[in-house]
Amino acid sequence: MSLSFRICSSPLICRATLSNGDNSRNHHAIDAAFIRRAADLAEMSAGLTSPHPNFGCVIATSSGKVAGEGYLYAQGTKPAEALAVEAAGEFSRGSTAYLNMEPGDCHGDHTAVSALVQAGIERVVVGIRHPLQHLRGSAIRELRSQGIEVNVLGEDFESKVLEDARKSCLLVNAPLIHRACSQVPFSVLKYAMTLDGKIAASSGHAAWISSKLSRTRVFELRGGSDAVIVGGNTVRQDDPRLTARHGQGHTPTRIVMTQSLDLPEEANLWDVSEVSTIVVTQRGARKSFQKYLASKGVEVVEFDMLNPREVMEYFHLRGYLSILWECGGTLAASAISSSVIHKVVAFVAPKIIGGSKAPSPVGDLGMVEMTQALNLIDVCYEQVGPDMLVSGYLQPIPDLLPVIPSEDATVEIDPSVDPFEPSIIFFYKTWDLYGSFSNFSPHPIRMPCGGENDDYMTWSSVEHYYQANKFVGVENPMAHDCVEKIRTARSPEEAALIGRSTLRQKPELVRNDWEDVKIEVMYKALKCKFSTYPHLKSILLSTVGSVLVEASPHDLFWGGGREGEGLNYLGRLLMQLRSEYLDESSVSAENTSSA
Numbered sequence: 212m213s214l215s216f217r218i219c220s221s222p223l224i225c226r227a228t229l230s231n232g233d234n235s236r237n238h239h240a241i242d243a244a245f246i247r248r249a250a251d252l253a254e255m256s257a258g259l260t261s262p263h264p265n266f267g268c269v270i271a272t273s274s275g276k277v278a279g280e281g282y283l284y285a286q287g288t289k290p291a292e293a294l295a296v297e298a299a300g301e302f303s304r305g306s307t308a309y310l311n312m313e314p315g316d317c318h319g320d321h322t323a324v325s326a327l328v329q330a331g332i333e334r335v336v337v338g339i340r341h342p343l344q345h346l347r348g349s350a351i352r353e354l355r356s357q358g359i360e361v362n363v364l365g366e367d368f369e370s371k372v373l374e375d376a377r378k379s380c381l382l383v384n385a386p387l388i389h390r391a392c393s394q395v396p397f398s399v400l401k402y403a404m405t406l407d408g409k410i411a412a413s414s415g416h417a418a419w420i421s422s423k424l425s426r427t428r429v430f431e432l433r434g435g436s437d438a439v440i441v442g443g444n445t446v447r448q449d450d451p452r453l454t455a456r457h458g459q460g461h462t463p464t465r466i467v468m469t470q471s472l473d474l475p476e477e478a479n480l481w482d483v484s485e486v487s488t489i490v491v492t493q494r495g496a497r498k499s500f501q502k503y504l505a506s507k508g509v510e511v512v513e514f515d516m517l518n519p520r521e522v523m524e525y526f527h528l529r530g531y532l533s534i535l536w537e538c539g540g541t542l543a544a545s546a547i548s549s550s551v552i553h554k555v556v557a558f559v560a561p562k563i564i565g566g567s568k569a570p571s572p573v574g575d576l577g578m579v580e581m582t583q584a585l586n587l588i589d590v591c592y593e594q595v596g597p598d599m600l601v602s603g604y605l606q607p608i609p610d611l612l613p614v615i616p617s618e619d620a621t622v623e624i625d626p627s628v629d630p631f632e633p634s635i636i637f638f639y640k641t642w643d644l645y646g647s648f649s650n651f652s653p654h655p656i657r658m659p660c661g662g663e664n665d666d667y668m669t670w671s672s673v674e675h676y677y678q679a680n681k682f683v684g685v686e687n688p689m690a691h692d693c694v695e696k697i698r699t700a701r702s703p704e705e706a707a708l709i710g711r712s713t714l715r716q717k718p719e720l721v722r723n724d725w726e727d728v729k730i731e732v733m734y735k736a737l738k739c740k741f742s743t744y745p746h747l748k749s750i751l752l753s754t755v756g757s758v759l760v761e762a763s764p765h766d767l768f769w770g771g772g773r774e775g776e777g778l779n780y781l782g783r784l785l786m787q788l789r790s791e792y793l794d795e796s797s798v799s800a801e802n803t804s805s806a
């Protein structure tokens with residue numbers, strides 16, 4: 212079965228026609244086709260302004276007619292959903308709205324949600340949930356609370372055709388999804404090469420390999436990126452402009468990566484009258500040239516270790532979502548080796564230039580056998596004028612299902628958690644609302660000291676017990692001293708300080724099996740604490756259904772990390788304990804009722 216669209220302008224009544232005439236039975240195919248259309252619309256907003264989430268919306272009537280469409284023009288402009296219902300007018304009432312992605316903003320009068328509600332939309336189909344943790348699920352909940360049926364692909368129903376449609380939604384917002392899941396911007400390596408695999412002649416001359424049409428596509432790619440990056444050699448060789456001459460809004464920042472800072476005094480990139488340029492270099496490189504660049508308005512950023520990963524982490528922190536790499540093979544190889552390149556876009560021109568010294572798109576990666584070659588995924592082929600455009604991903608788009616902070620395994624640990632709409636309780640400092648979950652909370656526990664005699668001792672906090680256990684059982688008087696120092700430490704902070712610094716400075720005092728037993732040690736201490744203090748157990752049980760996350764930005768093992776990158780083992784152990792207490796109480800309730 213095939214589905215075809217005719218897009219009309221005003222009055223925007225278009226038709227999605229099922230070729231076999233049956234438009235009632237195959238709902239999945241219809242939903243999938245409209246969602247793909249919403250993703251195509253979303254794609255249109257890429258590059259009109261600085262990259263932002265791309266939103267598209269299709270309003271379809273119950274008979275499968277497209278009544279209205281819209282896409283977000285730029286951040287702060289009318290939501291795609293509002294544009295679509297406006298276009299659909301009275302046809303919105305009772306219709307279905309197809310959204311490539313859950314809207315972020317759902318409170319107030321001029322949001323996507325209010326537009327859909329006020330227009331009388333009956334059903335909303337969402338391609339993917341919003342990838343950012345703090346926004347995910349809110350709009351869906353709000354729509355449902357207003358009585359609108361909401362279906363999310365992959366959650367409410369699954370099929371191959373819907374999975375493909377969902378993928379198009381992931382792809383159209385790949386940079387945002389990467390931002391939500393990793394510490395680097397989404398990076399695309401683009402190059403133009405001859406049929407014999409050269410990106411320039413042996414002389415270094417490269418203007419031009421690809422056709423004018425292909426180069427226009429490059430302008431569009433630039434327009435959809437936050438920044439374009441090249442290496443020092445490309446600046447010396449090509450004197451590029453790297454502007455997005457596609458006639459529309461956004462122009463990306465230009466970035467030059469150079470170790471030597473041995474760059475020409477006159478270069479197109481030093482003209483920052485329309486677009487800015489940032490030069491990233493090794494700390495201390497050519498200070499006088501740095502001053503010269505600064506006088507031209509070029510920003511220079513020094514790095515202790517100039518490498519693609521450090522540079523990408525830096526631009527991630529500066530808020531960059533997507534980067535287009537237009538460098539030569541030397542820097543490209545370094546970037547691929549550092550795993551910062553996610554997608555490759557190659558224009559292959561039907562030309563042969565030859566030359567054993569002519570540069571190729573990717574320098575040495577240290578591979579010696581074809582079995583080591585990197586295989587692209589989701590490869591696309593497209594003819595652009597005389598050239599062939601081959602693109603594909605070096606790394607898959609991270610999937611968003613199911614979404615639990617820090618670890619998908621949370622649901623396995625605690626089945627009471629809804630994998631799709633987890634409510635999250637963060638705890639960290641002892642004075643916070645759930646501060647008693649912290650290991651630093653002032654709740655002494657009585658536990659065996661772990662030595663040979665296994666006498667019970669009182670530990671001022673879980674932290675005291677946990678830190679001391681690093682050195683328990685080690686046949687060294689200094690280890691015994693350390694345990695005692697930690698046990699008598701005046702605060703959990705002091706206990707942590709002694710434990711952590713001794714582990715770093717005198718690793719020989721740490722028990723050999725520490726890495727294997729530390730989770731068990733923590734679990735026992737937590738179990739003792741929550742069993743000793745009934746009111747703490749009640750607080751823990753009151754959180755049923757919520758994900759517990761220790762909001763430590765530094766501790767990526769016990770805590771959830773700054774952006775959910777931590778393993779959150781403390782949160783996980785507390786959820787496990789909660790689950791066990793729940794099981795115990797349901798067993799005792801059963802016993803009481805059967806007695």
Ligand SMILES: NC(=O)C1=CN([C@@H]2O[C@H](COP(=O)(O)OP(=O)(O)OC[C@H]3O[C@@H](n4cnc5c(N)ncnc54)[C@H](OP(=O)(O)O)[C@@H]3O)[C@@H](O)[C@H]2O)C=CC1
Binds near residue numbers: 402415417469473517
């Ligand atoms: N057809 C096409 O699509 C393209 C063709 N070209 C052509 O390629 C040739 C240049 O290729 P190439 O020499 O590989 O140029 P690159 O753009 O890869 O520049 C390499 C330079 O990048 C800088 N650099 C900074 N950090 C690193 C790092 N960690 N690893 C590697 N490099 C780093 C260094 O600059 P420094 O020496 O200043 O310290 C290095 O010399 C030119 O002939 C150009 O015309 C270039 C781009 C695209």
Ligand SMILES: Nc1c(N[C@@H]2O[C@H](COP(=O)(O)O)[C@@H](O)[C@H]2O)[nH]c(=O)[nH]c1=O
Binds near residue numbers: 425426453
């Ligand atoms: N030679 C070559 C490309 N080269 C890339 O384009 C840069 C020049 O950009 P600009 O100065 O803005 O026109 C150059 O430094 C290099 O990064 N690109 C292509 O699409 N096709 C080509 O054939």
